[in-house]
Amino acid sequence: MPLLVLSSAGLQSGLLLNSICVATFYIACAAIYGLYPGTGMSPVLELRQSVLAAMAAFAFAIIANFFLATLSLSELTVFCVASVVASLLVPLARLTTRRLCSRTSWWGENAIIVGSGPQGRAIYRYYSRAPQRGLRPIGVVDFAKTASAQDSLDLAGIPYLGSVQRLERLRRKTQARWSIVAPGGCETIDMNEVLSHAGNFSNVLILPSQMQLPSLWSGSRECAGAMGIHLKDHLHNHPARAAKRFVDICISALALGVLSPFILVFILLLKLRDPGPAFYGQTRVGKDGKPFKAWKFRTMVIDADQVLEEYLENDPDMRQEWIEYQKLQNDPRIISGIGSFLRKSSLDELPQLWNVLKGDMSLVGPRPCMTSQTSLYGNVLPLYQRVRPGITGLWQVSGRNKTTYDQRVRFDSYYVTNWSPWLDIYILIHTLKTIALREGAY
Template identity: 35%
Template sequence: MKIFKNNSILIIALILADLFSFYVSLFLAYQIRYILFYLLPGKLVPMSFPFISFLKMWWMPFITIVLIWTMNLYKQRLPFWVETSILIKVLTLNSVLIFAMVSLGKLLDEVSRGVLILFWFISLFIFPISRLILKLTLFNFNVFKERILILGAGKTARDSASGLLHDKYLGYHLVGFLDDDKRKWGNSLEICGKKYKVFGSINHFKKFIKKLSISTIIIAMPSLDAQSSSKLVGKVQLLVNKVIVVPDFKGVALLNSELLTLFDQRLFLISIKNNLKSKTSQAIKRIFDLALCLAFSWLILPIIGIIALLIKRDSKGPVFFIQERAGKNGKAFNCIKFRSMVLNSDEVLKDYLSKNPEKKLEWEEFKKIKGYDPRVTKIGRFLRKTSLDELPQIFNVIKGEMSLVGPRPYLLSELPEMQEYKETILLTVPGITGLWQISGRSELNFNERLNIDVWYVLNWSVWLDLEILFKTLLVVIKREGAY
């Protein structure tokens, strides 16, 4: 299918989508204000949507578009959650500016303070959702995708390609690879279920950029020294719209980093912060946990009651399974889960592993049994598949022993195996869900979980927690990687 490349049309489409989002948000704000007038008679002045007046006040959507433009959100291709975090900041500033100008211009007869507050809150959802729908629709039809060629065909290049193609929101169309290894020339690499050709040598990039109509080059050769890398980037920049360099920093905590520039020395410094070492950040995380627990307690508590009755009917034994786990700084706490196994689970496991040596190897690597587990009850299989067995850990969160999002709650017996990772992981309380939960769950081996938990702790932010919570819901719905 032909790839349409006119980015200026994409920019216009995004501007129109944002204008649509602006007026939808404003209209919904007025509608909610109108409903509140009837719910609170005598408290509010009646107010309907003044469409004609708002066409005259063109400066309001104009400010919104200008602010979004200044943050480069019409030209940059960012992951959805990164773009949304920037949008939230822009829309908050936008609402403050509009609020100030409406107040100073004495326009409160046409747009009340309540409407402006509702507009701000609604816009935080409408703008990202409309952009998501627009981009995914266009990119699914191969419209306005960026054609990329990757220099390098090693592991770093393949990982980069996989990550970029997996995120449909970015809208990249991979054409192929170039590599100096002659054995790879003419061969194809399988990325995300499709095959992409290694066309030839990196030295011939000029010919292939023109021949393949490439707009973006990705340099994924971390083995290059600084001087060679600088020369290559300089040559490539003359031929394409954008160059993306993949440095050899995989696993390094850069999410909370800042780029500092030393112009005289032509050097870039990366300042890396560990947010979770801050008492303020820990307090914010705690407030965030309690606020969400209280907000959804009306839904969670009845579900816990229903599941408790089902467990009682399914098998003999207590409703809850309480086990000591390692908390913050390695301090043991009683982790609460729904009981999903038979009472004599240890004996059943020992007997099963002795009869199935291949499962014993699996247990030693993953600390779990994939597929059929003889210890798990009927209702337990459902609870594990849906991760509802972990729902009672909400009580651990309220007590401050756990967080909604955090590292995996490790067994005390696993602490010696954590080795050098232990100090970092135990810097914070474990979580009901975490990055490990959305990155493969039971498909990950023990060492992979450790690496993921370390990355989470070093890169923590409230926004990262929100992203993980949302993705956890999607993983649970799809029942991915659960046993």
């Protein structure tokens, strides 16, 4: 019997054989791409590896049919369509499974944090809030057993497990497989001592102190007998950047055509509610520091600046909120009804599709900042200016108005230093979720 033959007589058996073949190939490819168990893997990297594993599984199935059986054009078409569908569904299935399993007590692998400084505490809190990543921090050990370290950790609500000398005993007691060394902010550190006690852990992750290095596409490399961190800047990948611009043009042109009836309706409603121009253009800073006019639906009253100043003058608390976030939750300038709807749904930014088509902006990138806000970026401003600002970005899908401007700057810095097409895809997927659930916009 030929392998993987789809025929009218044995359609069901052929489908079953092909399904088993593809599933087997996927399991093997997923293992090769490091998806099992995938503990602590970045969701952006997991997205890439999941898509590549699914595509590779169908590619192997096509090759098997071609060499070991017969492969018709219709069968090839089915395989290609199924591979595209699987590339969409597999990452979604993994994400859903992670979130469901993370609610159980058996999910994840125990981890011990080495280092009670700010970096170690931040790592503990991060993984405690993100159990779907597969790491469950059970506490922190310090490089020196001091009462002050224990007191400070107790105040922060982080379990203090003692000194680094207790690592082996703690590993056996808790069956921890991971040890995360976070030296940032610690006064003294003897890495030889740490490694001597952490050597029996299945996995030891050492963080490079407080340096804000790109993390998604970096790797270790031997250099003259010492370990070095190899950083790869994907912004120098010209084909990838050309593909990004091609996608920007295609999607923005298509979206403007499809959404034009809705845009006309919004224009009419805005003019009926508050006479004046339907669009509002504001000068923003773009790539290489070049200014451009970013367009939005006008969702504020005509004399918005005067209204804002009077409002802040009479309310010190709101002025502090404006200084910290550069936004107000209860903004008196918003046109009631249609203006509030457009802002909360993020549809007020639809006209920026024209900016994308022109090349001023991209679909994904740092949020375009005003010229008066460039000083808030400090020495990170050159990073911001390396790419086109975007309609959506990490800031928009990571809390948006719930984050401070300093956090927004860090999101922009992370995006630029870790950029790749996969990061853009990840952000676009989460943007759809953010818009659907109306998260973080006001």
